[in-house]
Amino acid sequence: MNKKIVPILALTLMMTLAGCKSSGTTNSAVNASESPQSIEAATATPQVTVSPNPSKTPIAGTSNKPTKVAMTGVTAIRLADAKVGWIGGNGWIAHTTDSGKQWQVQYEGSGEIKQLFALNGQEAWASIGDEGKLLSTKDGGQHWTSAGRVPNTAAFFHFISKSEAFSGNAHTVDGGLHWTNLPVPDGITGDAYFRDAKNGWAVKPGKDTVDVLRTQDGGKTWNRVMSRKNAASLTGTVIRSAGENDAWIELIGGSGMNQTSYSLFHTKDGGKTWQTVLANSTAGGGIAPGFPVGDNTGPKNTGAKPGPLYVVSPDVAFMGGQCLSCDKPNSIGLTKDGGKTWENGKETFTGYGELLLGMADANQGWLITNDNTQPSVMYTTSSGGANWAKAHNFDAPK
Template sequence: MYSFRKSAFALLLILLIVLAGCQNPANTASQGAINGESVSLSSIASVIDKTPEAAGSLSNPKNTSAQLATKTLADNQLTPSLVKVSSSVTMGKVSALRMASAESGWIGGDGWIARTDDGGKHWKIQYHGSGIVKQIFALNNQDAWAVTDKAKLLSTSNGGEHWVLTGKMPNEGFLHFVSKNEAFSGNARTTNGGKNWSTLPVPKQTVGDAYFHDKNNGWAVIQNNGMGIVERTQDGGKTWKIVMGLKLISPLNGAVIRSAGTDDAWVEWIGDYGMTQNSYSLFHTSNGGKNWQTVLANSTAGGGPAPGFQEEFDGPKNQGSSPGPLYVLNHNVAYMGGDCQACDKPNTVGRTIDGGKTWVNEKVSFPGFGGALLAFSDINHGWWICTDNSDPSVLYTTSDGGTHWKKIYTFPRPKQTS
């Protein structure tokens, strides 16, 4: 009798455990995928206030994405969270592009990231979440990062098989990693992969974003008393030195800086605009600012003379009436798109392979009124995506440095919003 009661009790206990398990199933982890003339600076320093000024506190926007379901641990530090890929996600308008090699790379759009390993012929969606992907940076074929318009920083260390939420972006500057842990975005620096960011001092009246090649060497564009000026730091922003200055007819409306080495800087000045036209200039130095080469000086009827020039410059010009994307490959090779909103085929591209001494405008143009994206893995292989707000984005590729381009992939038509 005792044995029977014992057995019955054991069976009852097992039944209760089973019922409890059905009501509270275990959670499973979700996973997914100037022409070469040196510039005298003695007359500039007397009219410039060179006192560095800290950029102030970095923004720390709240993360509202239910898709990523993360938890704040400290300022700009989040728990990593794997993101599941939904089978219903489709690619649309492309908003970000980065090559890792001639065959491999990533693109991003509204709530998605995709990868190709066959030069763009086929794509696999690896990430699904909220927010438009604004930037992608690849350190190599495995380590990459993506930035969304919601200031989220995503990362992968296995080629995109898994993307995780790494942190929050401190600003909207150009993100570039120099190692797996160290990166820069404008005047912000991280040493732990984007979990936390510190601020580097920049000069007063900085136009656009400063650019730090590494923790010591950085560049900034300022304007003061009718002068456009480039300054350089070699001690992480503690002190800045004027390395170029030119008179301006009208104020600068923006600046873009890229660097391919400690003493290398490509500096784009964006000037006035009107009639869908924008004047701009591109300068290059490879010796720390001792000498400068005028790479481009595009004057326009609507935008007036190129910044830094008192009249139209009789020198190299890019196609189009406004600047397109700038992509610097190394200290000799750089590409820039051109944009012409009044043209049937607005998108053009040009390049230099000798540090800006000469400029070649390629004899191709493509449709798309939504802007263009440009990336190169080496001097021969590049991708060019032309976008539109109503027509599909199209990927073109080159294997001869941009002389010839071939249409490789047409993405789905973007969703129309009412």
């Protein structure tokens, strides 16, 4: 064997094993590498997106009559509490009041349900298709009404009141009728995340670095609050927040051989200090983003690619992992101390499609697995992810 090949094979083997490594502990917090520095926002004047006039007449649903719709391929999930919530699929929305044991289809139409969001057991919203058609309900889903359209359909959309919501940097104060684009810096990767009208976060790659930016004035000014050396390609980001000074930043790197490298960082103090929560390098995707060559310090999530991230509080977060070469490819990991330690769940689940996760609190939540040839399956936990019980088998794909 060529002697030059041996080190490469050894490195590949180490990175492959790292993709399925178990729980770990980060010994100390990561400080931002430099003092906050102001970043100029995009100079374009924020534009107003005017939605088509919504209909005040409820859209014909099926909440009070039998339905023949097949509940296959669940695409969206949202809990109001541990018992009450909604799921959606291709052309349908369903509702449960008993933690998923029984489901009632409330809406039938065209288009895939992309996202669901609920303020409580009565008020909820759904986005449909790539065009972002927006539906809303005020009576627990008995009637769904057209509410306009959601811009930035790939971004996470969330309501913070009956009238105010965000989708990336798009902002509405009239329930989705009109949207204003809040200013963000040029060149960011993925979508910015605004917790409210003042506080937002974004990620921007630099030369051999990756920077986390924060605004506290609605995007007028942005400050660099973390800058890390980076040897990876940055292909995406996921940002969540559980408080004004709280941010969870997932960096998504390269992919190959059904593997994707990624990392997760967390701050509780507005970016003054950072915790490395996860650092998942893989053979196919390369080094995890936010690390220089030769450094991969941090706990590892199970699986070879990231699943859904669900943040409950500044201390508690859950994240799925997927190993597409495994018989049971899906798993759930979690932290209950803000990312200082990471615990990988002992249970694994079948299904080679998208994994969906929703939590009502630190202990109670729902998990749905999907597959192209097998029915979607729902599981519930009341033990903070330590144990999961099968709650429902959905209809088989046709």
